[in-house]
Amino acid sequence: MEIKVLNWNIGGAKFLEQKKRPQRDEVRRQLNEALAGLLRKYEPDVVTLQEVVRYKEPADHAVIDLIDDITGYTYYAFPLIDSLLFSSQAKWNKVKEGSDWHRHTYFAQGNAMMFKENAALFPVWDLSKIGEKSPGRQRLDFLSQFEPQSSRVTSDLELLTAQQRAVQDKKYLIEHVHLDSGLYFGDRNTEPRAALVAHLILDPLADTPDSTRCDRCRPLDVFIVNLHLTTIMKERVGIPNMDSEAVRIRGSQLNTVFDGIVSRYNSWADDGYPQRGKKRDEEDWETFERHKPVWILCGDFNFTEESDEYDFIKRRNFIDTTPEKGRRTQHGTGTKTSGAGNRPTLTLDYIFAGPKFIAFDPLFEQAGINRNLVDHDVRASDHYPVFSRLPLLLSSPC
Numbered sequence: 001m002e003i004k005v006l007n008w009n010i011g012g013a014k015f016l017e018q019k020k021r022p023q024r025d026e027v028r029r030q031l032n033e034a035l036a037g038l039l040r041k042y043e044p045d046v047v048t049l050q051e052v053v054r055y056k057e058p059a060d061h062a063v064i065d066l067i068d069d070i071t072g073y074t075y076y077a078f079p080l081i082d083s084l085l086f087s088s089q090a091k092w093n094k095v096k097e098g099s100d101w102h103r104h105t106y107f108a109q110g111n112a113m114m115f116k117e118n119a120a121l122f123p124v125w126d127l128s129k130i131g132e133k134s135p136g137r138q139r140l141d142f143l144s145q146f147e148p149q150s151s152r153v154t155s156d157l158e159l160l161t162a163q164q165r166a167v168q169d170k171k172y173l174i175e176h177v178h179l180d181s182g183l184y185f186g187d188r189n190t191e192p193r194a195a196l197v198a199h200l201i202l203d204p205l206a207d208t209p210d211s212t213r214c215d216r217c218r219p220l221d222v223f224i225v226n227l228h229l230t231t232i233m234k235e236r237v238g239i240p241n242m243d244s245e246a247v248r249i250r251g252s253q254l255n256t257v258f259d260g261i262v263s264r265y266n267s268w269a270d271d272g273y274p275q276r277g278k279k280r281d282e283e284d285w286e287t288f289e290r291h292k293p294v295w296i297l298c299g300d301f302n303f304t305e306e307s308d309e310y311d312f313i314k315r316r317n318f319i320d321t322t323p324e325k326g327r328r329t330q331h332g333t334g335t336k337t338s339g340a341g342n343r344p345t346l347t348l349d350y351i352f353a354g355p356k357f358i359a360f361d362p363l364f365e366q367a368g369i370n371r372n373l374v375d376h377d378v379r380a381s382d383h384y385p386v387f388s389r390l391p392l393l394l395s396s397p398c
Contacts, residue, residue: 002391006044007298009383012053019099034380047114048226048298056106073114076171082108090186124175127286130203179253189232196226220291227299294359297352318354321388322372341379351388
């Protein structure tokens with residue numbers, strides 16, 4: 001059994017910064033064509049995206065996502081900054097300066113995830129048995145009761161069409177964990193960062209004949225975490241104290257990911273899924289007989305393979321699933337360029353998986369990753385897409 005994951009920082013801020021509509025339309029076309037091509041080529045089960053944007057000018061009927069709908073996939077956008085939520089307008093003033101954007105345009109920027117339409121997406125703490133049909137249904141039914149109450153736009157939710165709202169409601173199945181940085185000042189140093197945590201409950205024997213299946217096949221919990229860690233101004237330009245500050249900030253964010261997300265969940269599972277510290281009975285829709293959880297960390301981590309942050313993740317028994325990123329090719333080396341279409345010069349984008357020995361066979365590090373790659377043919381962003389096939393290790397017989 002395997003799961004296929006694609007990660008890409010699409011550099012959507014570049015779209016907003018184009019001063020004229022024809023230029024923006026061309027950037028949009030290139031990004032959507034590139035993404036659609038990647039989905040056809042690799043058929044990933046999950047796509048994690050960074051720097052996605054959306055906008056609404058006064059004449060627009062509803063908010064417009066930079067990424068178009070793609071048949072066979074559902075797209076969930078999570079704005080982290082927008083022009084309504086934060087009082088600081090420095091970023092958006094820079095976008096509108098000298099451009100033909102309407103001065104009252106709504107802007108938003110953040111991260112997104114895409115799943116195949118049949119994905120078994122569940123809330124993070126859900127312990128459903130295999131075959132449950134309505135994950136998080138109570139939550140979705142509750143959210144669907146709310147309709148905009150005013151003609152004055154007061155939230156991102158009120159900008160959406162009915163179809164978009166249905167997707168927005170379902171995105172609440174994905175946990176949104178803030179990696180706090182304090183007040184947002186409209187610049188890169190203080191931009192809010194978050195981890196998007198998605199939970200898939202898989203049937204490990206889905207492809208085996210019914211005659212060979214056991215009566216109680218254990219569910220396999222797979223968690224995909226989408227990250228875009230901080231980078232600060234004057235980092236990596238030869239000013240050591242700025243490099244040290246960036247390492248400190250990203251280290252704090254990684255501590256939240258590994259201590260507050262991965263370890264917190266795995267400890268809960270290891271303790272038998274207690275509720276407020278007490279043993280509880282199984283509900284009829286759930287089972288405590290489960291395989292060890294699998295964690296896949298994807299994103300633009302904004303550190304290199306020689307960094308303390310990279311070593312931090314490796315020391316926690318997580319595998320870099322695309323080790324060939326640093327190999328020199330005719331296109332250059334790495335995943336990040338100085339501008340869209342240029343040769344890559346360093347590696348900032350990764351797909352990590354773990355824990356090793358528990359969720360992944362350590363031999364995977366030597367033998368199972370030779371088909372994983374950075375796609376240097378896609379030049380619509382200043383980052384290149386990273387793709388991994390991950391063979392999943394069952395912790396015990398079903």
